[in-house]
Amino acid sequence: MIVMKFGGTSVESAAAIERVAAIVKARVDQKPIVVVSAMGKTTNKLLAISQAAIEGRREDYLRQIHDLRDFHSREARLVVPVEGRASLDRCLDDIFDELTELVKGIAVLGELTPRSIDAISSYGERLSSYIVTLAFEHFGLPTTHVDSRRVIVTDNRHTQASPLFPETYQKLRDIVAPLAPLKVVVMGGFIASTETGVTSTLGRGGSDFTASIVGAGVGAKEIQIWTDVDGMLTADPTILPGGHRVKTISFAEAAELAYFGAKVLHPSTVVPAIESNIPVLILNSRRPDVPGTRIVAETVHCTNAVKSIACKRKITLVNIHSTRMLGAHGFLRRIFEVFDRYETSVDMVATSEVSVSLTIDNTAHLEKISQELRAFSDVSTEPEQAIVCLVGENIRFTPGVASRVFSALNGVNIRMISQGASLLNLSVVVADKDIRQAVESLHTEFFTELDPEVFE
Numbered sequence: 001m002i003v004m005k006f007g008g009t010s011v012e013s014a015a016a017i018e019r020v021a022a023i024v025k026a027r028v029d030q031k032p033i034v035v036v037s038a039m040g041k042t043t044n045k046l047l048a049i050s051q052a053a054i055e056g057r058r059e060d061y062l063r064q065i066h067d068l069r070d071f072h073s074r075e076a077r078l079v080v081p082v083e084g085r086a087s088l089d090r091c092l093d094d095i096f097d098e099l100t101e102l103v104k105g106i107a108v109l110g111e112l113t114p115r116s117i118d119a120i121s122s123y124g125e126r127l128s129s130y131i132v133t134l135a136f137e138h139f140g141l142p143t144t145h146v147d148s149r150r151v152i153v154t155d156n157r158h159t160q161a162s163p164l165f166p167e168t169y170q171k172l173r174d175i176v177a178p179l180a181p182l183k184v185v186v187m188g189g190f191i192a193s194t195e196t197g198v199t200s201t202l203g204r205g206g207s208d209f210t211a212s213i214v215g216a217g218v219g220a221k222e223i224q225i226w227t228d229v230d231g232m233l234t235a236d237p238t239i240l241p242g243g244h245r246v247k248t249i250s251f252a253e254a255a256e257l258a259y260f261g262a263k264v265l266h267p268s269t270v271v272p273a274i275e276s277n278i279p280v281l282i283l284n285s286r287r288p289d290v291p292g293t294r295i296v297a298e299t300v301h302c303t304n305a306v307k308s309i310a311c312k313r314k315i316t317l318v319n320i321h322s323t324r325m326l327g328a329h330g331f332l333r334r335i336f337e338v339f340d341r342y343e344t345s346v347d348m349v350a351t352s353e354v355s356v357s358l359t360i361d362n363t364a365h366l367e368k369i370s371q372e373l374r375a376f377s378d379v380s381t382e383p384e385q386a387i388v389c390l391v392g393e394n395i396r397f398t399p400g401v402a403s404r405v406f407s408a409l410n411g412v413n414i415r416m417i418s419q420g421a422s423l424l425n426l427s428v429v430v431a432d433k434d435i436r437q438a439v440e441s442l443h444t445e446f447f448t449e450l451d452p453e454v455f456e
């Protein structure tokens with residue numbers, strides 16, 4: 001068995017779904033379980049609909065629901081045979097009637113809870129998995145649909161739910177594993193349900209996580225994440241085009257890259273896969289012949305010090321300074337307690353005796369956090385910063401990496417530095433406006449010569 005996950009762009013249209021069907025067909029003897037995201041930008045659209053509902057913009061949400069139905073119906077009709085269209089339409093009517101009722105209910109109540117956000121955003125994957133199932137059948141693949149909400153069980157932290165692994169693995173073994181040898185199983189990513197059967201979701205981008213959970217649950221040989229890039233690259237292509245493909249990377253490096261913003265993979269994806277020692281492949285559904293990036297449990301030998309440069313943009317730097325805390329203990333605890341209370345996660349930290357600099361991504365509670373910190377320290381914040389992160393297991397074994405970083409970044413103002421914590425990354429914070437220059441200089445420094453075993 002293998003798990004094949006296709007993201008939103010891979011199933012964004014009838015043509016894209018046809019490509020997916022061909023890719024799956026070519027691998028059908030490996031007994032694939034297919035996990036799909038919502039089509040294109042559907043999740044965003046569903047969230048926009050709930051926003052319009054809560055703001056009482058009735059015409060707006062009704063029109064948006066209508067457009068979403070049109071879009072799904074138009075694409076779906078292209079992948080079902082003529083005789084299947086009537087039943088497709090009935091099915092879409094049912095689904096969209098239900099969605100409309102729900103959205104109207106939210107508008108009436110004037111209240112949008114995390115639980116109702118999940119209910120609404122679940123429609124994207126419910127629709128896509130249904131349509132992909134029909135399409136596969138039409139393309140001659142014996143297919144069966146499993147509603148992920150029957151098998152992925154989570155806690156009730158709606159919009160960010162965590163799977164309850166023993167229950168979920170049990171259900172995957174009981175329900176999905178026996179089906180996969182018989183038919184291609186299609187499941188929606190991202191969606192799940194709580195122990196009491198209420199629809200939940202695993203958080204934005206959660207379909208990769210679903211794929212990984214499913215793979216671990218059924219004991220898959222491999223988890224394939226089909227996306228729209230050739231794999232992990234030596235630089236974020238949105239910042240610096242022309243990076244090289246990394247052929248093999250360790251789990252630890254891939255996770256590090258993901259935490260630092262490489263868009264290719266959701267960080268939590270890696271966890272269930274690592275624990276079960278299942279390799280994860282990143283592949284391009286537009287170019288299925290490219291071998292992609294293979295993420296493996298063990299360290300990969302490489303003559304380059306760095307494997308890839310990741311960036312996390314639009315972060316805020318918080319500087320906390322307190323001479324009152326000189327020689328006193330408990331300063332760090334007090335600081336982190338404040339961030340904890342506001343459920344704000346801290347990415348990078350640098351400390352001295354009386355000062356702490358740290359970066360955060362979520363600034364929703366920054367006002368309140370600063371206010372509380374000011375009770376015992378001086379606080380300043382700097383928005384529009386970026387973390388540039390060099391990742392590679394060799395960084396810790398290779399002398400002189402830091403000096404190469406500093407000379408490459410000559411002329412760029414470095415606001416913060418961190419090396420050591422994870423042993424395989426060296427990160428610097430620079431102003432977001434300097435990011436392109438920083439990445440370009442570092443890329444030239446570290447990737448002019450390449451280990452042919454690892455890069456292409």
Ligand code: ASP
Pocket residue numbers: 007008037038043044124189190203204205206207208
């Ligand atoms: N459809 C969900 C999202 O857009 C999950 C996913 O695509 O991974 O966040």
Ligand code: MG
Pocket residue numbers: 007008037205207208
């Ligand atoms: Mg995604």
